[in-house]
Amino acid sequence: MIIGLYNDWVVVVLMMIGLYIVIAHGNLIKKIVGLAIFQTSVFILYISMAKVEGGSAPILAEGIKQFSNPLPHVLILTAIVVGVATTALGLALVIRINEAYGSIEEEDIQHLDNQTQDETELQATEGEQS
Amino acid sequence: MKDLFAVVMLLGIYSLLSASFFVAMDAVDVAFTEAAVGAGISTLLMLVVITITGRSEKTTRHKPLLALLVVVFTGSMLIYGTFDMPYFGIADAPIHSHVAPRYIQESMKEVGIPNIVTSVLASYRAFDTFGEVVVIFTAGIGVMALLSVGRRPEENEKTTAIDDSMHEQYLVIRIVTKMLIPFILLYALYVQFHGDFGPGGGFQAGVIFAAAIILYTMLFGLTTARKVINQSFIQFIAAAGVLLYGCVGIVSMLNGANFFDYNALASDPVAGQHLGILLIEWGVGCTVASVMIMIFFNFAERREMQQNNEKINNIEGDSL
């Protein structure tokens, strides 16, 4: 009967795919995509736990006795909104980063940052010596 | 996959798929939202960003094996961790037997709205929803803080001319859209008011409303859209939505009940609930719509600015 858990396995797989994208990809947009997948997997987790076999959508109507659990739906409505808010903000950051660094690859940005740091340190030591 | 465009489209499709999955799972409200947000707004935003940043990923990357290992290991641990979970769809799982039954059985009597999701959302857990509106508001403010360019520089005549000519090319689409937009707006209003009875509500309505405006903007250009809806007006609406929502709570507090206790809004508790939910759904709708528009405008503005800069550079480059 372990098959009865397949929904959770799907969730776990999606979750790990999302996390892997965040870890492995250097492109900032792809990271946000990964994050979105990660979050969506959580939505699926909640919604699938709300499902009742033979139930119907939680809108009261004549003749329906069994409903799926409405509470997770409410929670996930909120979570979706949070997700889009995060995505929007993240993308706004990506635009700004693109303007400031001229790239949206983590490698490049990291490289540029190291350069700036070296430069400031160099200036500091020069100032101290002179 | 190097092409970010394809990546984003796939994400959109993924969102749509999960939306349809949610329908199958009886979560119609959620599906509605996911379709509007995941497949709609966020895909759109990503596309705008791609037009700014370029659509292809840098190629020289390889997939770290270690990360893969870690992820696979963690994943298998998690799967192991699921073994004690209640099985999918079982009706007597703890989740269905503690808090939820009351919503299903009593909400009609206590709140008087057939859509249980709406009554939980707007009344039982009204504060969560308030928080959600604030999250959206925060995102809007955040995006504005990041992207707003302050006072717009005097439009370069040449570039506006180019813009206009570009927009004039898609005449058919423009006319069709012009006809469509009123219907979309009407639909948005329908969703707004129908939230009590079927899937829908302030949030979905707001998104649809925003979609109409965004559609308009895409086809008629930012400048034209700006003339129709100016920045400070949107900001005002966004703030007003949050305030409206909050004021419902404050009024109920002034009437001697707890915050968000709609029963106190009218002499009859159920009528009070109706009134309260109506008002806060409006608040949600206003904020969501205006914030979505705000975010899109800011994105589009950046894009325009960048394109203008490039054009100016090109022109200068040519003249040299």
Place this chain on the structure above:
Amino acid sequence: MWMIEIPPFIPFLIGALIAAFTRGVLRNILMIAVPIISGLHLWMVPEGIHLQFAFLDYQLSPYRVDKLSLMFGYVFHIAAFIAIIYSLHVKDTLQQVSAMLYAGSGLGAVFAGDLLTLFVFWELLAFTSVFLIWARRTPQSYVAGMRYLIIQVLSGVILLVGALFYAAENGTLDFSYIGLDGIAGWLIFIAFGIKCAFPVAHNWLTDAYPEATVTGTVFLSAFTTKVAVYALARSYPGTELLIYIGAAMTCFPIFFAVIENDLRRVLAYSLINQVGFMVVGIGIGTALAINGAVSHAFNDVIFKGLLFMSMGAVLHMTGKINGSDLGGLYKTMPKTTILCIVGAASISAFPLFSGFVSKSMVMSAALEEGYDWIWLMLLFASAGVFHHAGIKIPYFAFFAHDSGLKASDPPKNMLFAMTISAGLCIAIGIYPSALYALLPYDTGYNPYDATHVLAQTQLLFFSALAFVWLNLKGMYPPELHSTNLDCDWVYRRAMPLVFQNMFSAIWKIDRMVRDTIKEKLGHSFTYLASKNNRLSSLLSRNHPSGSMAMWVAVMLAIYLLLSFVK
């Protein structure tokens, strides 16, 4: 009366504030007034605990007055008074302020009734006094001050840890008898020991004091070590270990003092030697011995101050302090010469001088308790003291070969301060019962019996003979321009060297290891990459946000693993 509740460090804090914001004559008058007023105030205060408040779970009593603390309180006031007069000509606000604060913290420490208050003043002593060293504003003084500060702060930290353990063991922070049982006792003992300049831990003293300013050293010599002696007398009377430590302290500095050239450093060594007498007294722990230790501390503050002042005067007037550069100054600095000789006589315990009346108490106590060997060591040390402090200093500074320096006597305030000290030395020597009346125990001891006087005089004369003989034969160690390094070699030379080497070795090893790992990894990855046709970029993996996210996954896995395994 409300006045009672003002602990004596308060006037000094106020004095420091005054010194910071006033100038010229006004400042001088106010600064002199501070120790006088405060001293008179202290004179009025009855014994008992005058200030108490709760802190954390403990009762703190920052102002506890009893005989032992009063004794040190008086002498600190006297020392502060003399030193302030001595430094009136100085126009350096930094020095004045920190000297006032320093004296204040010494008093605070002495009247502290609990370990926490003691700790606070303990650290304050270090932080305020270091400016007296730095105020000389030379590179050496900066470095020496830094070493001094580190060691002093370390002592404070150990004290704090000890206090912590003590509180955990006994549930109280009372500063009273502690004893050497338990880890707390040992830690506190070590902390006191560092400040007391126990052998091996003594180098901060001989290192830093000679580097301080002319007036700074006078302050320094009065407070830090005496606070430590006080603390030992309070917490560890009768601890046998102290006898041996003290005996060692009396003897070993003599050798260094004899070969040392910097006369102020000679005095620093002799300071350790004198503290050794006190430590022995505390270690013996009988009423007589404690009396001896305490009264010797009292006298030592005065005569050691006097000696430092006279050497300071020489340094101030000539700018030189090395024995080999000086000599023949008696002609131009007659008053200083006389005052210095008074100090030298006191420290060498000539009868009728103050050293005699207190040192003999310790030695009698040692004999009474049957520590014959210790008595012999002390006797040897006494001879040594006379040798280096009693004869060597006045001789090399004021007599010996004429160095041709023509310096006059120092400013009036300096002379006046020295005169007061010298007067006190003689007064106590002649009329010791005034001093004895202040002592914590009443023993009815009389220093002026025939055996004592004779033994001491004999000793002194033989010692003088040895000096004269050695000097005439030319066998006396020549005064060399060098810094004598004893144990401080460890941290002045060896530690930096060791650390430098160690760190460079560590970096080297670290780099080597990393390089080899990198190389190995590189090789294996290139190998893998060449197989998979994915070139080398597996190496470019350390992307912060990627690795951050990975850490998250790793942590999650660890938690899960741990919880499932359980």
Place this chain on the structure above:
Amino acid sequence: MISHLPVLQVIVPLMAAPICLLLKRSQLVWLFSLFASAIAFIISVLLLQQVMTSGVISYELGGWEAPWGIEYRIDQLNAFLLLIISGVSTVVLIAAQTSIEKEIPKEKHTLFYILYLLSLTGMLGIVSTGDAFNVFVFLEISSLSAYALIALGQDRRALWASYQYLIMGTIGATFILIGIGLMYQMTGTLNMQDLSQRLPDVAQTRTVFTAFAFVIVGVCLKLALFPLHLWLPNAYTYAPSIVTAFFAATATKVAIYLLIRFTFTVFGLSFSFTTLPLQELFLLLGLTGIFVASSAAIYQKNVKHVFAYSSIAQVGYIVVGFSTSTITGLTATLLHLFNHALMKSAIFLALGAVVYRLGNVQLSSFNGLGRQMPLTMAAIVIGGLSLIGVPLTVGFVSKWYLLTALLEKGWWPVAILILLGSLLAVIYVWRIVEAAYFKKPLAGSVPVKEAPLFFLIPIWLLITANIYFGIDSRLSLKVASAAAQSLLGVSP
């Protein structure tokens, strides 16, 4: 109105935020936010008073009783944190107008205050609520506004830091969400009180273990506990000074609150500490954190970096105290929350003043600053002493308690390690003191004046508090130990 205090605590700054958007004029907005924050502070004081005299306050939002509606539940612990957050926020805001004048373009001032208020709202909301999901919502409010605030920093690296924070913060929040979901799955409730009663029945299932792991990792990420701290240094360093001062004092505190709330109240002491080896793990991570972060702090060239790393080290101390799970240890943890908020906000505000005058906080530009900005530098030094744990400062009080707790447990090797950690603090603080007081100003640097009054007032308010609570710790101690006792279920 008194009965509505719990909700007003959150609603006041929340409603103030959109109003700010309507006010527009930056001076006005500043005064208004200051006003709102001050009201929040007053409310928190009243709440604390009420809690200390009459016990736990429960407030049902919407009038729906607890497991069905959302409950605000204020006990000693919440009230204490509310006080810290709103207090720090108010004091820091005093300096805001002056500081952002130099650091943020004029047209974004209003937005800055709105985000600041929203962030405050989020934190207050997290702390007040008794509902697990509500925690997530307010967590996101505070995080989203935090990302935007950090990105407002001048340096372009602020953007990158903010992006990294966004990624990590979102993962953390989502982890918490997953954890809450799994708990909900096993118990059917979201209310913390209700959860704590229903969880023990299902405590031995792997689902609950998983839920716990997710929550803890998520919280640790927000907490910046080693090794999940990597996002913090840059985020703190490149954010606008005001933001740093505010976050350093509050953001990690809120995360620690969550940690305590989840482990002690929701999952329960016996589950968190006996079923899982959380104690050893946290002790290990805390200690490693102290040493790694303190050593890293020593090598930093940027003073903000130094103190950012020191914040991570302080989190280590807090977690070590937490891992003892005794009353004394928990008291130490809570005291340190309070004390650390006092010192860090003072230090970062002072650094803000330095930025205001100098434009940067590189260690080399501190050379000779002791004479040019004596009051500001004195504040940094006192703050630094407090970080080290010198008596007469607050740092001493909490460290003393921490050590007592460790000795009580008989973990004296840990106690010694903690002391060694403090020595590292001596080194990094000393480097700044040395630069400021013993080095000559850099060649070619322009002499600067003392910080403006609007900086000095809040800085010295905080420093005075640092010293006051270091000497008379009765008040903070009373609240902290009451909270610790109530958490461990001992009646005071």
